[in-house]
Amino acid sequence: MSILIDDSTRVIVQGITGRIGSAQTQWMLAYGTKVVGGVTPGKGGATVEGVPVFDSVAEVVKETGANASVFFVPAASVLDAFLETIDAGIKLIVVVPEHIPVKDVLKMRSYAIEKGVFALGPTTPGILAPGKGKMGIMPASLFAPGRVGIISRSGTLSYEFAGILSENNVGQSTVVGMGADPVVLRNLADILELFEEDEGTDAVIVVGEVGGEQEEKAAGFISRRMSKPVAAYIAGRYSPQGKRMGHAGAIVRGSSGTVAGKHEALSSAGVEVLESPIHVARWAKKYKLR
Amino acid sequence: MRLHEYEALDIFEQNRIPVPRRGLAGTMHEALQIAGEIGYPVMLKAQVLVGGRGLAGGIKTASSPDELKEIADTLLTSEIKGLPVRKILVCEKVEIAKELYVGITVDSYSGKPVIVVSTEGGVLIEQTAKTSPEKIAAIHIDPSFGYYPYQARSLLRMLGLKQQLVTAWSDVIGQLFNIALRYEALIAEINPLVVLPNGGLLAIDAVLEVDDSALSRIRLPLPDRVDRIENPLERRGMEIGVTYVDLDGDIGLISSGAGLGMASMDIIGEKMKPANFLETGGGITADQLYRCMELIMMKPDLKAIFINVYGGINPIHEGAKGVVRYIKEHNVKIPIVAKALGNRQEETWEIFRSAGVHVVTEAATEKAVERLYELVGK
Numbered sequence: 001m002s003i004l005i006d007d008s009t010r011v012i013v014q015g016i017t018g019r020i021g022s023a024q025t026q027w028m029l030a031y032g033t034k035v036v037g038g039v040t041p042g043k044g045g046a047t048v049e050g051v052p053v054f055d056s057v058a059e060v061v062k063e064t065g066a067n068a069s070v071f072f073v074p075a076a077s078v079l080d081a082f083l084e085t086i087d088a089g090i091k092l093i094v095v096v097p098e099h100i101p102v103k104d105v106l107k108m109r110s111y112a113i114e115k116g117v118f119a120l121g122p123t124t125p126g127i128l129a130p131g132k133g134k135m136g137i138m139p140a141s142l143f144a145p146g147r148v149g150i151i152s153r154s155g156t157l158s159y160e161f162a163g164i165l166s167e168n169n170v171g172q173s174t175v176v177g178m179g180a181d182p183v184v185l186r187n188l189a190d191i192l193e194l195f196e197e198d199e200g201t202d203a204v205i206v207v208g209e210v211g212g213e214q215e216e217k218a219a220g221f222i223s224r225r226m227s228k229p230v231a232a233y234i235a236g237r238y239s240p241q242g243k244r245m246g247h248a249g250a251i252v253r254g255s256s257g258t259v260a261g262k263h264e265a266l267s268s269a270g271v272e273v274l275e276s277p278i279h280v281a282r283w284a285k286k287y288k289l290r
Numbered sequence: 291m292r293l294h295e296y297e298a299l300d301i302f303e304q305n306r307i308p309v310p311r312r313g314l315a316g317t318m319h320e321a322l323q324i325a326g327e328i329g330y331p332v333m334l335k336a337q338v339l340v341g342g343r344g345l346a347g348g349i350k351t352a353s354s355p356d357e358l359k360e361i362a363d364t365l366l367t368s369e370i371k372g373l374p375v376r377k378i379l380v381c382e383k384v385e386i387a388k389e390l391y392v393g394i395t396v397d398s399y400s401g402k403p404v405i406v407v408s409t410e411g412g413v414l415i416e417q418t419a420k421t422s423p424e425k426i427a428a429i430h431i432d433p434s435f436g437y438y439p440y441q442a443r444s445l446l447r448m449l450g451l452k453q454q455l456v457t458a459w460s461d462v463i464g465q466l467f468n469i470a471l472r473y474e475a476l477i478a479e480i481n482p483l484v485v486l487p488n489g490g491l492l493a494i495d496a497v498l499e500v501d502d503s504a505l506s507r508i509r510l511p512l513p514d515r516v517d518r519i520e521n522p523l524e525r526r527g528m529e530i531g532v533t534y535v536d537l538d539g540d541i542g543l544i545s546s547g548a549g550l551g552m553a554s555m556d557i558i559g560e561k562m563k564p565a566n567f568l569e570t571g572g573g574i575t576a577d578q579l580y581r582c583m584e585l586i587m588m589k590p591d592l593k594a595i596f597i598n599v600y601g602g603i604n605p606i607h608e609g610a611k612g613v614v615r616y617i618k619e620h621n622v623k624i625p626i627v628a629k630a631l632g633n634r635q636e637e638t639w640e641i642f643r644s645a646g647v648h649v650v651t652e653a654a655t656e657k658a659v660e661r662l663y664e665l666v667g668k
Contacts, residue, residue: 100503152549154550157550276557
């Protein structure tokens with residue numbers, strides 16, 4: 001079992017004719033993902049990596065029965081494409097691009113929640129269910145099938161944690177990038193809930209970072225609702241206060257969102273706080289995870 | 291991008307928020323001239339992009355030309371929290387009956403803009419929020435429906451204010467919300483919003499931070515954000531499209547992804563000190579990593595370099611070519627450790643090894659940093 005994607009997931013790639021869109025389509029197909037179509041307005045009728053390209057999302061849904069979409073659309077066009085995708089009835093959307101204006105993200109988030117659409121990102125590596133498929137850019141070589149769920153704010157740190165587990169013969173049920181922007185399309189607690197309900201997941205790792213309130217709010221959910229063991233790592237202990245570190249999600253604002261504050265909130269919710277990524281191997285061993 | 295106070299005040303004024311008479315001075319003589327036009331006493335405010343400016347001595351009052359000369363000379367040759375004062379804003383000094391606060395920001399958890407007001411404005415606003423929460427009121431705005439004036443009115447009534455102040459203040463809130471929307475502000479704030487003895491309002495300070503991702507469509511008629519960065523290395527980082535933060539250690543760092551970069555710093559920081567934070571984002575090419583090497587090598591006395599990248603969206607084999615080209619052209623002698631995993635990893639390792647880079651093939655950054663520590667030989 002896995003969350004969000006499984007054997008019935010039929011993926012479309014929006015922005016499939018772009019350089020990144022076409023390269024990543026190739027990697028997704030190579031991993032066994034059912035990529036059934038692509039969309040680039042004006043390029044309908046073409047094929048990319050053997051995948052048919054359509055002019056609109058409504059058309060590709062009608063022709064292929066697609067039920068999920070991954071975005072490689074230029075940041076300035078993401079809002080428009082996102083609303084089109086929701087109106088075409090797709091219920092799972094992965095928004096990979098970075099640098100999308102916050103104003104657009106607020107509208108996307110509000111519309112997705114209103115329409116019952118599960119969306120991830122922006123600035124997410126996507127979702128990967130080992131052995132089943134992937135939507136996004138996660139490099140397949142680091143992942144192995146198993147029963148541990150991973151949720152990460154940072155893309156590359158999700159690979160790091162999966163890689164360490166895989167090297168220690170601990171596989172993953174699903175790895176989810178929730179997005180590194182200050183405002184994301186789904187909050188951490190919503191993704192934790194899916195793992196709690198998933199029969200194929202025995203334990204969950206939360207990979208967070210300094211800034212924002214996601215981990216603090218999730219701690220409340222964990223203590224109320226999670227029966228499965230949860231471990232967490234928070235990056236940014238030595239990050240200079242108030243300096244911008246890459247994407248805006250990692251801004252330290254005042255005392256809220258500090259590493260120490262997150263550690264405290266998570267610990268009191270019964271979460272095992274990992275001081276360094278490599279400690280995840282020891283934690284997995286303790287719970288006999290595989 | 292954070293705007294200077296004088297830039298934000300201009301925008302506020304254009305949007306019909308009452309602001310003080312003022313002028314921008316780059317020299318003591320300019321300040322003297324502006325003060326002469328406005329009339330004494332005047333406020334002299336250092337224009338530096340940092341918070342807590344007043345408490346750090348960046349805001350002074352001058353009651354006479356002699357006093358102004360002395361203060362202006364001192365301010366214009368000083369630094370506030372490490373930033374040189376290049377300009378000072380000369381403002382009329384007004385009589386204050388009361389100081390209010392109004393701020394608009396994005397509540398990232400709920401995904402909605404939020405308007406925050408307080409009847410206790412001033413430098414201690416954050417303390418007030420903790421000690422007297424009843425003096426603060428906030429309202430979230432639905433991004434689909436937008437802002438309506440009744441929301442500001444009901445917000446202010448929550449603070450128990452009289453109708454005259456509610457009317458004047460809600461107008462300011464409405465204008466500030468329009469500014470936040472139009473300029474895609476992450477923060478738009480007036481602290482304090484002053485009540486004058488005649489009951490009128492005046493914004494005597496202005497904070498505006500606009501969304502970097504929206505800069506190309508807001509089209510601000512202002513200097514580029516690159517020109518606002520004082521540190522030359524950090525400025526160079528922005529020019530080449532990476533995030534660079536200058537630190538005081540001696541281990542150079544290149545990482546793909548902010549989270550991985552921060553984790554690398556945390557792990558390096560256990561036994562050594564990073565000289566910088568550098569995050570490439572998703573745009574790695576051979577040229578980009580060549581320029582990253584050039585940038586981190588600008589710091590003298592580096593002891594070693596750590597490259598920590600993943601090939602998901604990034605073509606790391608291309609990146610490795612850029613690093614190797616730099617090493618060969620500049621005959622780099624300090625040890626370089628690279629952890630590069632993901633798509634086309636084997637090819638990447640071979641390229642790195644061809645220039646003597648120490649390649650670590652395990653996933654845990656701790657293993658690579660251990661290797662780094664051995665090579666630095668502390």
